[in-house]
Amino acid sequence: MSQVVDPETISGPDAAIDLSVLDEARSRLANDDAVLRLSATEAEERSGYQPPTDEGLGERMIMNMGPQHPSTHGVLRLVLELDGEEITRSRPVVGYLHTGMEKTAEQLTYLQGPTNVTRMDYAAPLFNELVFSMATEQLLGVEVPERAQWIRTLMCEVNRISSHMLFMATNGMDLGAVGMMLYGWREREELLRFLEQVTGLRMNHNYIRPGGVAADLPDGWEEHLDSVLSVLPERLEEFDTLMTGQPIWRDRLQGVGVITAEEAITLGATGPILRSTGYAWDLRRDLPYLCYDQLDFDVIVGTHGDSFDRYSIRLAEIRESIGIVRQCMEKMPPGDYRIQDKKVTPPPRARIDESMEALIHHFKIFTEGFKVPEGEVYVAVENPRGELGCYLVSDGSSHPVRMHIRAPSFFNLQTLPHLMQGSLIADTVAVVSSVDPIMGDVDR
Amino acid sequence: MTEVAEEVPGEPAAPGATVHGVLVSDSRGQEVLHPDRSDYVDLVERLRAEGYWMAVDLCGVDYLNTPGDRGLPVGVEPERFEVVVNLIDHRNRRRTRIRVQVPDDDPVVPSLFSVHPGLEASEREAHDLLGIVFSGHPDLSRILLPDDWVGHPLRKDSSIGRIPVQFKDPTASGGARP
Numbered sequence: 001m002s003q004v005v006d007p008e009t010i011s012g013p014d015a016a017i018d019l020s021v022l023d024e025a026r027s028r029l030a031n032d033d034a035v036l037r038l039s040a041t042e043a044e045e046r047s048g049y050q051p052p053t054d055e056g057l058g059e060r061m062i063m064n065m066g067p068q069h070p071s072t073h074g075v076l077r078l079v080l081e082l083d084g085e086e087i088t089r090s091r092p093v094v095g096y097l098h099t100g101m102e103k104t105a106e107q108l109t110y111l112q113g114p115t116n117v118t119r120m121d122y123a124a125p126l127f128n129e130l131v132f133s134m135a136t137e138q139l140l141g142v143e144v145p146e147r148a149q150w151i152r153t154l155m156c157e158v159n160r161i162s163s164h165m166l167f168m169a170t171n172g173m174d175l176g177a178v179g180m181m182l183y184g185w186r187e188r189e190e191l192l193r194f195l196e197q198v199t200g201l202r203m204n205h206n207y208i209r210p211g212g213v214a215a216d217l218p219d220g221w222e223e224h225l226d227s228v229l230s231v232l233p234e235r236l237e238e239f240d241t242l243m244t245g246q247p248i249w250r251d252r253l254q255g256v257g258v259i260t261a262e263e264a265i266t267l268g269a270t271g272p273i274l275r276s277t278g279y280a281w282d283l284r285r286d287l288p289y290l291c292y293d294q295l296d297f298d299v300i301v302g303t304h305g306d307s308f309d310r311y312s313i314r315l316a317e318i319r320e321s322i323g324i325v326r327q328c329m330e331k332m333p334p335g336d337y338r339i340q341d342k343k344v345t346p347p348p349r350a351r352i353d354e355s356m357e358a359l360i361h362h363f364k365i366f367t368e369g370f371k372v373p374e375g376e377v378y379v380a381v382e383n384p385r386g387e388l389g390c391y392l393v394s395d396g397s398s399h400p401v402r403m404h405i406r407a408p409s410f411f412n413l414q415t416l417p418h419l420m421q422g423s424l425i426a427d428t429v430a431v432v433s434s435v436d437p438i439m440g441d442v443d444r
Numbered sequence: 445m446t447e448v449a450e451e452v453p454g455e456p457a458a459p460g461a462t463v464h465g466v467l468v469s470d471s472r473g474q475e476v477l478h479p480d481r482s483d484y485v486d487l488v489e490r491l492r493a494e495g496y497w498m499a500v501d502l503c504g505v506d507y508l509n510t511p512g513d514r515g516l517p518v519g520v521e522p523e524r525f526e527v528v529v530n531l532i533d534h535r536n537r538r539r540t541r542i543r544v545q546v547p548d549d550d551p552v553v554p555s556l557f558s559v560h561p562g563l564e565a566s567e568r569e570a571h572d573l574l575g576i577v578f579s580g581h582p583d584l585s586r587i588l589l590p591d592d593w594v595g596h597p598l599r600k601d602s603s604i605g606r607i608p609v610q611f612k613d614p615t616a617s618g619g620a621r622p
Binding site: 019022026029030035037039040041094095098100102103107138139141265266267268269281286287374375376377378380387389391393395396401402404406410411413414443444 | 471472474493497498499500501503505506507510511512513514515528530534537539541557558560561562563564565566569573582583585586587588589590591592597598604
């Protein structure tokens, strides 16, 4: 459903954005008073009725929504200041899922790293592994074989579809289209079954590793993937019937949670939130990595920057991703699925029985890991939610000095107070859902 | 890998090269700027006017007990902490990175909130986990850890903690079977 957009109407990076408009958005955001600056403890203590103040604020109510609210997708807490049913100020409170994964990464070797990062964005785990592996490879200065690149591209796109399917399910559920939850979940399960066939696990795959991928694609992968992909288009038609054209669905989403391109840029929001404003920015096309420069696909943009556009973009991106996966299947080259560098990747199992050196390398890699030259890099990929980055610092040992993940959801959450200001409390759920935060990614 | 110049074969990072009057180095082909704490906010503002509209990321690094070359150009004095900011220029499809040295005895950096309001949460995170203070930040409270948490866990001198494993003593009562 790639639509042809008139270049006049989009405000992509190539169309000139006026710096003065950007400055205006910045001063508006810094002073619009949308963020309720209360600490988590204060918000708890002050929750309830707020008497009118001398500064002219009328009666208000402070309400804590979450962290155990079903529509907060995990453990997001929203502190809302309400004037009647209207939200005046708000703030997301995060950290309920913080497990110190960046600290953990400093204790793990580079080979163990993907096991850790894959648990961050649990809806799109392969992207976390990918960005960590790419950062490690850049520090090592190694080039991954072509087939490994194509396998990574293919698997990530399958993962993108499954992640967006999860969004379809939860977005439908949040807005009362409970049937959608079952359909979205069903489709996602089909895709996870494929991921399981390849990686052995439904989630937290630890499949993409520094140097390539863990294993080659199994026999019969093409038939399996083809059978999954061939049912998806008609299921997506069902989604359109169930949601896209429905007047209730449109009423609940259109014009709700509006943001402009300048505001999104200023707040660091990426992915479907930025693209919903008509700003055509997608790292896959604009700063290509893996094999995206050899693939033909469209960057989907919206026009209004509202919740409906964010929904439509994700639905259209599923269709684009199906096309990308089909191209990957056609173009999949033969060759190695990982580099044959004995210092980085373990030797094949059969070699260990016949070669003393292979045994030693195997032992060394799994006990002390491989050493990575000194340096620091920042690598970013386009995750289903936006720019996922990894800042990696090495001191020449086998453990990183610092591993920082730039989580798209962490930044996207900052748009919430601005999206919700002046809207009704009933729209909160629609807005949070359209931002699609994954709390594992936010809290790390 | 002791010299910065060696990291990019064919393109020696000219020692003393500057951008906007700030020392610049090259890390695996990525441009890195090394401003002082004093001219750091000005630099980001100038870069923003130049096209680096979006601040993608900000994080802190603790280099305690990390001897060796850190890829700093000559003239930049290494300190314990570093604040790392990644900027992106959408139009020219390029990125740049800023590394600011922050001393241990005075871990204060001016906040970038006035230039990039989107860094508010990241600065809170760096404050929370590393104890770096961002002066001028509108609300520098903890973000990931509870408000009453003591210490900054991402510091290298912060213990990671261990769960003690209780092994059975075969000589103790109950350990040995009759």
